[in-house]
Amino acid sequence: MTTTIDREAGRDTRPPLLALVGPTAVGKTDLSLRIARAFNCEIISGDSMQVYRGMDIGTAKLAPELRRGIPHHLLDILDPAEPFSVADFKARCEEAIRDIYARGKLPFIVGGTGLYVESVCYGYAFSEEGGNLALREKLKRWAEEHGAEALHERLSGVDPETAARLHPNDVRRVVRALEVYETAGVPFSQLQSQRRGDEKTSPYKLCLIGLTMDRAELYRRINLRVDQMLEQGLVDEVSRLLEAGVRRDAVAMQGLGYKEIAAYLAGETDLDTAVELLKRDTRRFAKRQLSWFRRMKDLTWVHADAREKDGNLFEEICAIIAGKFRCDLEYTCQ
Structure with missing residues (x-):
């Protein structure tokens, strides 16, 4: 796969990469299947939790029989007890992209884990060491035991630039910076530098499309999705994982x-409270997803609910992709 630009000919010869991102419950999955069929794509999951086997309902993983014969990558590749970091994702995703492209298909990342998707799109450099996404609670407990100053000193040892701009009493942000360091394998300050403006370059010819919608409608969909997950057996799914020996502090269980249903099963709360916490936390997560994606400079936003009403959502996105990759809409991209 060539990743250079043919400047003499004035032509971008980097391999194409398509991505569809947006908050949870915005409608990426169904739309991605139509896009994949139209543009000869294979789909790569850009979701940090869908990599785990046996975690289907809570991750809204599309069942094999509903994938319409379209190959999907990075689904069900790990046991729930195994850790998985952004560095792991980037390595596996790049391998999948090379494989897909070598077979004449268009690689298509679909998901809502912003750091994971962006790390691939812009070729972030990570160390070999992956981190544990469950570190946050452990770091909070460590701060309670040893004090905020000690936690800040810990950050100073691995990321002095970030430590210099954070007050020791800002435990939440200090914890977050340490979590990113342990997870990504690079200091948070370096990651921020990579994400700033024109400093970001890509080894791919990107077509990045973001789905958004009215906040009230998105929250309605999130609440409905949680109710549907419960009807589909989310409680039983979490119970099976725990019975199989998956620890509550494992990456997957975060x-x-x-985590909300596990707390209910442990008797720490009742089911109604757990469900309300899940809905609230999912709404907050969607808000953070939108904030992350709005900082991506190459993203083209499409207002999903407005386009769904007039029936032009799929056609508009096809036009964006065709324009970016110079495809004839009557044919699939090759």
């Missing part, structure tokens, strides 16, 4: 839906 995902939305799993």
